[in-house]
Amino acid sequence: MGAGVTPRERSEVADHGSGVTPWAHTGRQGRFRREAAEGLPPQGGMMDEYSFAAHAKAPDRDALVAELSELDALTFSHYHGVVHATPEFLRWYTARPGMKPQLCQAAFRDDRLVANVFVTLAPMMLGGSVVKCGLIDTVMAHPEHRRRGLARTLMQRALSAMEAEGADVSLLYTARSEPMLGPERLYRSLGYSPREIVARMVRPAQPLPIAPARPVAPEAEARLAVEQSLGGRDGWLTLDGDLWRWRRVARPTQYPVALHAVGSALAAICTGELISSGALRPLAVVSDIAIPEAEDAGAALAAIVSAAPSDAPVTVLCPESDARLAQALAGLGFASTGLEVAMLCPISGRGKAALAERADGWYVATESLIGV
Helix, strand or coil: CECCCCCCECCCHHHCCCCCCCEEEECCCCEEEECCCCCCCCCCCHHHHCEEEEHHHCCCHHHHHHHHHHHHHHHHCCCEEEECCCHHHHHHHCCCCCECCCCCEEEEECCEEEEEEEEEEEEEEECCEEEEEEEEEEEEECHHHCCCCHHHHHHHHHHHHHHHCCCCEEEEEEECCCCCCHHHHHHHHCCCEEEEEEEEEEECCCCCCCCCCEEECCCHHHHHHHHHHHCCCECCECCCHHHHHHHHCCCCCCCCEEEEEECCEEEEEEEEEEEECCEEEEEEEEEEEECCCCCCHHHHHHHHHHCCCCCCCEEEEEECCCHHHHHHHHHCCCEEEEEEEEEEEECCHHHHHHHCCCCCCECCCHHHHCCC
16 A cells, blocks of 8 residues: 555655664675664664564454554544555455565554554566565554654565565555655665656546446456456566455455456456545546557546546556556546656565566556555
8 A cells, every 4th residue: 555645555754864774785695784874863772662573473463453453544544545444444455465474564662553564475577577576565653653763664674574585576656756855765775766657647526428338247357358458567466366356356345346348448446435634535446457459548448437436536547658548548637646656676686687677568556556
C-alpha cells in the first residue's frame, strides 16, 4: 500500500531526516552493510526506548491485526484517498501470497505497536527475466513517534531479512518529489533508485453515455488474457493461482472486485469507500487494463469506465511509459492528481544485472500502491 500522500506503500516523510546510519550495497559481496554517515547527528539513547521484531514473533495474530488497524487510523486518517484499514481488510491484506511474517517488521514502545513495514516476496519480471522481488509497503509510524529513525531502522531490518531469503531486488512506491526531499531522499540513501513514474489519474463522478462493458467471471481464461497483455512488462508479478484467487476471489467485503470485458479487452473494477479529508467517500479503481493492440483503446476504456458506479470518481494508475493508455484516459476526461515513483534496490548480483536491462512498459500492482 503507498507513500507520502500515497495510501499503501505509505512511507513516513517525517522520518527521512533521522540520524540512523544507512545501508549500502557492496557489489563485490552482494550484501548490505552498515556504514557510518558523515554529518549525521548521533542517536544517543533515543532508540533504547524501542524494541524491534518481525511479525512472526507476535504471539497473537488477531491482537497484532487490531493494533495495525489502530496504528493505520492514527497515521493516515487525514490523508486523501486512503484505504479504510479495518481488521477485516488487514486480515485479507496480510494473507497476500508471499507476505511472510518473518519478513514484516514492527517497532514497539512499552509493548505497544508504534511503527510497521510490510514485506512480500514475489517473482517479478525485470529486464526481460523473472527475479525474486521483495515488495515494501505500509511503512508507517505513530504521529507521536516520528523523526526518531523508526522508518529507517525498519527498512534496514527489512532489507536484511529480504537478503537472507534470497531476494534479488526490492520494489516500493512513494510520492514523487525532488530527489533529495521527502521520502525519496530516505529511500535513495538506502540504495533505491527511480524506475518508473506513475500518474494517479482521476475522472470525476459522472455517467458516460456509452454501453458498459459486460461482467465476466474470474476464470482461467480471464487470467490468461491479462497475462498475455501485461505479462511482458517490468514490474509484472507472476500471476499464479494463489495470487489470482487472492486478488479476484478471496476479497474483503468492503472492497469487492468485478472483471469487465468488451471485445477482447478486459479490466478489473474495485469499488468501495476510501478515506478523504477525514471522511469515507465512494471511489472506483480500475486496474489490470488489458487492451490488445488490435482494439480501439479509447472505445474499450470508455466501455470499461462506463461499468463503474457513476456516483463515484474513477481512479486509474497510469505508468509514464504507457502513452497509449494515457491518451485514452485524457480523452475520457481523466486528469492527474499526483505522481508516484516506483523505486528499485538491487540486493543480489542477479538483481543488479536485471536492473541494467529494460523491458517494454511497466506494470503497476495496484495493491502495492493503493491497497485494493
